[in-house]
Amino acid sequence: MEIQNQGSKKAVVLLSGGLDSATCLAIANSLGYECHCLTVLYGQRHGVEVEAAKRVALSLGATDHKFVSVDLRQFGGSALTSDISVPKDSADRGGIPVTYVPARNTVFLSLALGYAEVVGAQDIFVGVNAVDYSGYPDCRPEFIVAFEQLAQLATRSGVEGHRMTIHAPLIDWTKSQIIEEGLRLGVDFGLTHSCYDPDPEGKACGHCDSCLIRSRAFASLGLTDPALKS
């Protein structure tokens, strides 16, 4: 494999099509990175996010956008990858939500690491957030730090002395702060989609944890979540 290092500043950006990863892509863009987006199709119910991811990548001028399928439904264990019901109108229960997908962010970052190595990127952006999703073990800062340490040892690039950096710029922001920064950077949140349980036409339910957290954050800014507008 030829590592490409022509001085261009490349980044791999994990893009789900949701609000957080859209803002994360806008941030990577604003920092001057040539953004190679990666959307992981993991058997989630919210396949409609894929279309949102395409729209978001296109609207923010991503250099490239790859989709990789990995069927985590093989394992089950989450409301997002099995027949466990998505809870409604119940945000802020505490504990680890049933929507937690075992090892999801480890799998996502591993795939991003492989992609980064092939395109010659030394930077990976991921829109994890420890504030509104504090129940997810793999959204915590210490998880990101541990993955970054692993990344130095896991790859050819690391062996050759190139440092891989995992950027999680949203990790300690509130959802309102993420929305504000996204708006400042020109993200069209009407293109994004975060609902855990959309209807067959892809419309957000407005009642799952993800919808509730989004709509409250927009409301706190005196705005209406464009994904919930009919």
Place this chain on the structure above:
Amino acid sequence: MEIQNQGSKKAVVLLSGGLDSATCLAIANSLGYECHCLTVLYGQRHGVEVEAAKRVALSLGATDHKFVSVDLRQFGGSALTSDISVPKDSADRGGIPVTYVPARNTVFLSLALGYAEVVGAQDIFVGVNAVDYSGYPDCRPEFIVAFEQLAQLATRSGVEGHRMTIHAPLIDWTKSQIIEEGLRLGVDFGLTHSCYDPDPEGKACGHCDSCLIRSRAFASLGLTDPALKS
């Protein structure tokens, strides 16, 4: 997700169908683990390994065997996932081989971690080996240690204080030692398959790095590699 912890000692075993992972499964078995095998289909040329993995899991009495597809060909960057030629008759060149697949073992272990969490296993076995494959960054002991550290932080189980152990029992063994231990534990190496470039009928080429390392090791024990017998 309900973590199953009924006192049974469960392990997830990464199983490629090759010689190393077959021996690794036999070791986990011999230690009394209930073995949940995981074969990752990553777009490798040697899809014939899948059939070998099925035979090996069956012959060694695995409790369960899951197959998860993740198409690393999307990224390319390796002789095993793209059109780069597999080198022949050229073992021991030094450096990182072109058969290195970017971040492969990170992806494999991440998937094993997710599976382990769902079945309630605290142990993962992987047949990586740092001696005969010293050129692969993700076959080194420090990589395994870093992944184990990550695993404590990545999962619900880790948050709840259960320690995840990554076992790489073959990591500092020579191929001959692996074969000897496998034979001692009753592994039928005629069922295994390691060739990087099998013919359309699945027969090993006998000339790629993987075939050469195997056949030399069998020869050093006064044996013929059963995978090369016609």
